Amino acid sequence: MRRKRQSIVISTISSALLLAAASHGHAAESYSAKIEGAPNGVGAKLSIISELMKGTREYPTAAALRRAARRDIDAFNNALQSAGYYDAQASFELIPAEDGQKPQVIYSISPGPAFRVTEYNIIYQDDGTDRPDTLADANITPTGAADGATLRDQQESFLSYLWNNGFPTAEIVNRRAIANFETAEASAIFVFNSGPKASFGEPVIRGTEKTDNSFLARMKTWEIGEEFERAKMANYYDRLRETGLFATVEVEPGQFGEDGLTPILVDVEERKNRTIGAGVSYSTTEGPGGRLFFEHRNIFGHGENLTTELTGSQIEQSVNVSISRPLPRLGARAFASSAFLNETTDAYDARTFEILGGLSKKWLDGRLETRGALKLETSNVRSADSEDRTYFVSTPLSVLWNSEDDLLDPKKGFRASWTVTPYAGSENFTQSEITARGRVNFGKNDVVTLAARTGLAATFANSFDALPLNKRYYAGGAGSVRGYGYQEAGPLDEDLNPIGGRSRIDGAFEARVKTIKNLQFAAFIDAGSVSTNAVPSFNDEFFFGYGAGVRYYTPIGPIRADIAFPIDKRESDSDFQIYIALGQPF
Known part of the structure; x- marks a missing residue:
């Protein structure tokens, strides 16, 4: 019996494979292969990740061809789901060699509908207050696209909003989509740890030899007690780097103090003067x-x-x-x-x-x-x-x-x-x-x-x-x-x-x-x-x-x-x- 609801984890590995820039050569002389039924914009990407379509090696037996084709089918299903075709099915047929013709592998793609995301849920695994609960709270306008790359970008944009609005240790936990196969709709679930909300403290300079630490501290791009914003910390990093005084510069938030202030840890290595x-x-x-x-x-x-x-x-x-x-x-x-x-x-x-x-x-x-x-x-x-x-x-x-x-x-x-x-x-x-x-x-x-x-x-x-x-x-x-x-x-x-x-x-x-x-x-x-x-x-x-x-x-x-x-x-x-x-x- 067909499942009506199913949890699908968007594979970031498949997304990366879909976006890889490579071109396949001609199939090896021992076989031929083709893909039928792939939706527009996806077929070329399937060719990129297909072991047989690359044609970089020979498969001397039918059993070897079938094993390679099965590996391709697994990769195709992951890639189609990552492209937003959650109900897609991929299969293959091996046509044996006859009358001097080489064997042929034909992949058949039944993509089903392109799903749309109609609901976005933000979940935090840790305790906290004054956190955004929706994409709209983070000034993000969803597109409804269900492909993995879009969902990844939306989640990373939400994380950037946390970083720039008082949560220096926020991190992504996972991401998934819940698909309704009857309506071709899905709910996206973004899971985070926000960490405690913090404000800027003093920069803590380490590694200087001749440079006056108070001079570097005066270059800070924030006021003490101001809500933490990662963009300001990045600007501070740029200021330090642009002085030309240092071979290496590292800037990151430190541990929270009891006063709620986060010191900014600065590690530098001075250049020759x-x-x-x-x-x-x-x-x-x-x-x-x-x-x-x-x-x-x-x-x-x-x-x-x-x-x-x-x-x-x-x-x-x-x-x-x-x-x-x-x-x-x-x-x-x-x-x-x-x-x-x-x-x-x-x-x-x-x-x-x-x-x-x-x-x-x-x-x-x-x-x-x-x-x-x-x-x-x-x-x-x-x-x-x-x-x-x-x-x-x-x-x-x-x-x-x-x-x-x-x-x-x-x-x-x-x-x-x-x-x-x-x-x-x-x-x-x-x-x-x-x-x-x-x-x-x-x-x-x-x-x-x-x-x-x-x-x-x-x-x-x-x-x-x-x-x-x-x-x-x-x-x-x-x-x-x-x-x-x-x-x-x-x-x-x-x-x-x-x-x-x-x-x-x-x-x-x-x-x-x-x-x-x-x-x-x-x-x-x-x-x-x-x-x-x-x-x-x-x-x-x-x-x-x-x-x-x-x-x-x-x-x-x-x-x-x-x-x-x-x-x-x-x-x-x-x-x-x-x-x-x-x-x-x-």
Whole structure:
């Protein structure tokens, strides 16, 4: 006699098998197999979990085929129930080999109706108060779907609600569905242990050596006595990890106290505090270049970062000392720096000293950063015709979006920035710059990469003649229009020296192709224009460079070598330029 009610446990193992991404090959030559009667959307999944449909081995006897088919039938029944077909029946027929034909296994699926869940029951196995009793109490709207994946997701959503509403030790006990075979309806039963309701206590920091525990405690994302919310504990974990001070970070709720407060246990392992690094580059117009930096993290035990950087080439030498410190209560970072820059170019010679201080804050999981600063600077600028001393106070403000996945060799993501800098002092003017770059990948293992960048810059409220030479915009060189000398992709004076402009527009496109494991070839075209107008114009003269290069991949990043040629070469332009550096150009 047919059963009218039956308890069915949704098999999470079957659910996982149904969702596994695999493809079956052709059946082995010793037999053939097919599935008939499977409902839409389920047949392909049954083929994935079928031993015989995979065709990865041979079964030399009929008995071996029957044993494998029976194993498939058990898997099919579990999978069909997991898909919401609680009354499904699977069977098979083995057609023996005749007249030279190989044996055939035919699976027959009688799925029955797709069941609907009409009732959801929340059961707690432990005692407690002030707990949600229905999905609606947890702001969950059920769909009525009876498949195991949907029921699992709904139960996990309910668990997340418990975690984020005062129950840090809540856990899933089990899940099942009670089916009514006469109506094709089912009742879902979700069983939990909620544990006691708790509120946030103090963080308990363990494993620190140099870091001040009070500094880490101030980074907490909750108030003492506030109802426990796992999302806030996860945000605290993110804050600790983003400091860059620790090799490992673990955060979890501790045992409840008599006061109902739950301490948050924090176990950390500190990273090494000091880093020394160096880099080299070469171009035909800028000559050999180098960079040396020293970084000391956590220098005073409160997350400070002290960096000293020296750079040098034939045209530019600089030293920069900067320090930054987190501001936990603001979720921001304070920074300050001082720098000396010596420039020796065809357009001008300048010596500049500056000091700067400001705040930065990251948003949207760190992808968006806003910065504001106050900068004081003075320069001695000389050219063939003049020598000037300038003094400026400026307030650079910037917004940066950065979702790139690597500093030296980004393969995914996009980077864009907008900076506005008002200047007051020897002259009054405002400069604004917008830049963007990104890339897309094609082919197996991303063998082809298409990358592009663009930039716009403008200067307002100042005449061209009054704008200091070292505040003008120039184009040409390794980071601008390749194929032209440094600052030379623009207008020149009668002595063939760059005069710069109040605005600039530039861009580049590069195609990269991997050939072997550590070698990549690239072809590119760059373009740029410098104008004496306040804003860039597409009517101004553009300079184009094109070329090719190779990137050799090393453990620290790709070593890049490019050769570039100017289009419409002027008499003063070189025939080609060579650039060697570490990392992709963009």
